[in-house]
Amino acid sequence: MSKLIKAGTQQEIEQFLYSQSEMLDSRKWRDWIDLFTQDGLYWMPADPADEDGDGIPSIFYEDHYLMRTRMKRLDHPRAWSQSPAPRTSHLISNVQLDAAASTDKELVVRSRFHVGEIRLDKQRYFVGSYTHHLVPDSKSWKIRLQRVDILNYDAPFDYVLQVWL
Amino acid sequence: MDGQSTPADKILLEGLVETDRVHKDCYVSEEVFEKELEHIFYKSWIYAGHESQIKNKGDFTTFQIGRQPMILVRGDDDNFHVLFNRCPHRGAMLTNRHMGNAGHHFICSYHAWQFNFDGSVHAIPSPAGYEDTRFDKNDEDACMKAAPRVASYRGFIFASLAADGPDLVTWLSGAKAAFDDICDRAPEGEVEVVKTCFRVVQKSNWKIFLENQLDALHPSITHGAAGRAAADVEEEIKAETGQEAPLQYHYLSAFTTPIYKWDGLETAGHKYGHSMLQGYMGLRPKDPDTLEYEAVMEKAYGKERTEEIFNTNIHHVLVYPCLSVQSPLQQLRAVRPLGPNETLTEIWHFRLKGAPEAIYRRSLHYYNLVNSPSTMINADDLYNFWRCQQGLTSEGGDWVSFHRNEGQDHQEDGVTTSVTGLSELPMRHMFTAWAGYMKGEL
Numbered sequence: 111m112s113k114l115i116k117a118g119t120q121q122e123i124e125q126f127l128y129s130q131s132e133m134l135d136s137r138k139w140r141d142w143i144d145l146f147t148q149d150g151l152y153w154m155p156a157d158p159a160d161e162d163g164d165g166i167p168s169i170f171y172e173d174h175y176l177m178r179t180r181m182k183r184l185d186h187p188r189a190w191s192q193s194p195a196p197r198t199s200h201l202i203s204n205v206q207l208d209a210a211a212s213t214d215k216e217l218v219v220r221s222r223f224h225v226g227e228i229r230l231d232k233q234r235y236f237v238g239s240y241t242h243h244l245v246p247d248s249k250s251w252k253i254r255l256q257r258v259d260i261l262n263y264d265a266p267f268d269y270v271l272q273v274w275l
Numbered sequence: 276m277d278g279q280s281t282p283a284d285k286i287l288l289e290g291l292v293e294t295d296r297v298h299k300d301c302y303v304s305e306e307v308f309e310k311e312l313e314h315i316f317y318k319s320w321i322y323a324g325h326e327s328q329i330k331n332k333g334d335f336t337t338f339q340i341g342r343q344p345m346i347l348v349r350g351d352d353d354n355f356h357v358l359f360n361r362c363p364h365r366g367a368m369l370t371n372r373h374m375g376n377a378g379h380h381f382i383c384s385y386h387a388w389q390f391n392f393d394g395s396v397h398a399i400p401s402p403a404g405y406e407d408t409r410f411d412k413n414d415e416d417a418c419m420k421a422a423p424r425v426a427s428y429r430g431f432i433f434a435s436l437a438a439d440g441p442d443l444v445t446w447l448s449g450a451k452a453a454f455d456d457i458c459d460r461a462p463e464g465e466v467e468v469v470k471t472c473f474r475v476v477q478k479s480n481w482k483i484f485l486e487n488q489l490d491a492l493h494p495s496i497t498h499g500a501a502g503r504a505a506a507d508v509e510e511e512i513k514a515e516t517g518q519e520a521p522l523q524y525h526y527l528s529a530f531t532t533p534i535y536k537w538d539g540l541e542t543a544g545h546k547y548g549h550s551m552l553q554g555y556m557g558l559r560p561k562d563p564d565t566l567e568y569e570a571v572m573e574k575a576y577g578k579e580r581t582e583e584i585f586n587t588n589i590h591h592v593l594v595y596p597c598l599s600v601q602s603p604l605q606q607l608r609a610v611r612p613l614g615p616n617e618t619l620t621e622i623w624h625f626r627l628k629g630a631p632e633a634i635y636r637r638s639l640h641y642y643n644l645v646n647s648p649s650t651m652i653n654a655d656d657l658y659n660f661w662r663c664q665q666g667l668t669s670e671g672g673d674w675v676s677f678h679r680n681e682g683q684d685h686q687e688d689g690v691t692t693s694v695t696g697l698s699e700l701p702m703r704h705m706f707t708a709w710a711g712y713m714k715g716e717l
Contacts, residue, residue, distance in 0.1 A: 154649070156471045165632070167471035167624070167642055170649045175508050175520075179527065182504035183651050189500035191658035266474035266619060270654040 112212035123219050124205050126251050131200035134274060139181040147245060147252045152177060152274055154258040196229035217244045225275050236275050237261050284310060292710040295681040296674045299667045302480040308615040315712045316341035320433040320446050321597045322609045323347040323357055327467040333377045337370060339611045340436055346370060347432060350392035357422035357434040358394045394419035429454045430465060449545030449690060453592035456602035459584045462575035462629030473622040473647055479660035481612040487656060488591055488599045489552045489701035491537040494530045497659055501651040502530030523640035540696025546689055547717060548595030548708025550701040553588050564633035595708055605638035616664055622646045677702045
């Protein structure tokens with residue numbers, strides 16, 4: 111059993127995931143990016159069978175610098191399709207510490223998300239699962255890898271995911 | 276599905292296209308859309324897929340020609356067949372998958388009729404029941420219907436629902452350059468498809484998408500925010516790491532290229548409505564990856580031919596009406612019109628056979644950044660397309676303007692070239708072909 115799993119870890123991690131999603135819903139991009147380690151990655155595979163996003167097509171495969179690029183575009187006054195900005199609401203549930211996949215250095219956490227989004231009178235829903243690879247940080251945790259498996263990964267998209275889910 | 280124009284069509288189409296402007300009905304009318312399917316999509320060659328998608332016997336992929344659901348399959352004879360995705364018995368679709376292997380036959384899920392990959396009947400259950408009836412399994416009505424023509428150019432397969440018309444190579448005319456360029460850039464002279472296909476539905480007419488591809492005035496305006504963001508981060512990378520930002524940031528920051536620089540580019544219109552934009556991004560930096568690639572190319576082709584290949588300065592080729600190809604970036608987008616207000620694009624990218632992995636990764640970065648469902652670029656294009664479609668359905672005006680640099684185009688050997696990259700030549704050129712197809716003259 112990973113030394114990182116102790117009494118209270120489950121609740122601590124749940125609070126971490128909730129606060130991460132609150133940052134997205136309140137568009138605090140910089141705070142959200144800072145949750146990742148310097149080499150942290152946000153990855154949404156184009157195929158659930160993919161095991162590593164390096165060198166293959168992905169829906170998102172972003173390091174710190176690409177996240178910053180996305181953030182700067184979102185905040186730019188001439189990002190036309192961000193005006194009006196979408197409003198989102200995340201629900202995170204089914205949070206499970208994956209003891210088998212975790213090590214003494216890294217905690218692997220699986221959860222499910224349900225995100226509602228409103229833009230220009232239209233409501234959309236995104237569903238799927240997260241796999242967070244977390245490393246301990248002085249007071250809290252940092253994300254080394256957040257894998258996001260969206261359920262409709264292979265469907266025709268009649269929209270663009272401009273913001274991280 | 277003959278392409279003959281009737282007197283009623285002539286009244287419908289009368290006055291829609293002028294040399295410098297077109298009527299909004301070209302984009303929003305249901306009747307015009309139906310005529311486009313009949314006269315353009317069911318008459319020209321439509322992109323079906325790449326040979327490497329169906330490597331083995333029984334491998335298939337499905338696609339649409341207009342409203343027609345089609346299957347592209349590799350047959351027992353190793354030939355490609357394009358069949359309607361419909362069982363001749365009761366009409367059921369024979370497959371609902373995008374890609375797969377059918378084994379030895381297509382088998383209908385309803386009554387197990389079985390078909391060979393050329394569409395002929397392999398077996399029908401309870402044959403005794405057909406004795407003394409008019410049914411004959413060798414009759415064409417008993418077989419899966421095939422597209423009358425299928426042809427391939429350098430591995431890219433097209434199908435036509437018209438029995439007659441120019442052959443594929445004649446029809447491609449100057450647009451052949453797109454496929455020559457992408458294949459010639461491979462040391463082995465061939466490309467191989469990457470299995471992922473990003474599919475995006477646009478809430479707008481298919482022509483708005485094609486027009487935008489060669490519209491050199493729009494990038495710095497539509498994509499200014501994404502371009503600026505990437506340019507800022509390029510600076511941050513340099514400041515924080517002391518190294519130049521990777522090439523993928525340039526793909527995005529290039530969208531800040533000021534309008535006057537686009538002036539120096541050139542657009543050209545070829546027969547059957549195809550058109551191309553030449554110039555644009557510098558994709559030949561002097562980094563070690565590029566130098567390694569150049570060495571492999573020189574070994575395969577010799578120095579002179581390699582230079583010739585790299586100096587083919589294509590940014591974008593439109594194969595009218597079905598394809599947008601970016602050969603130096605190893606990708607293409609197939610255009611599938613779903614209705615006057617809705618268009619599906621299927622976006623594929625390719626590996627250059629024999630090229631170093633780093634060269635593939637360059638195209639992958641462009642594919643992910645510009646064409647994935649999280650694109651920071653197309654997000655703003657799609658939004659503009661939707662806004663255009665909304666505005667065009669209004670009664671606020673009848674015309675769409677293509678006046679820029681009209682009357683200044685050069686004609687030579689059947690090719691029309693622009694005086695500036697900012698010219699609206701590609702739009703005028705495509706509509707000239709459009710009118711030709713609709714009148715049954717092409």
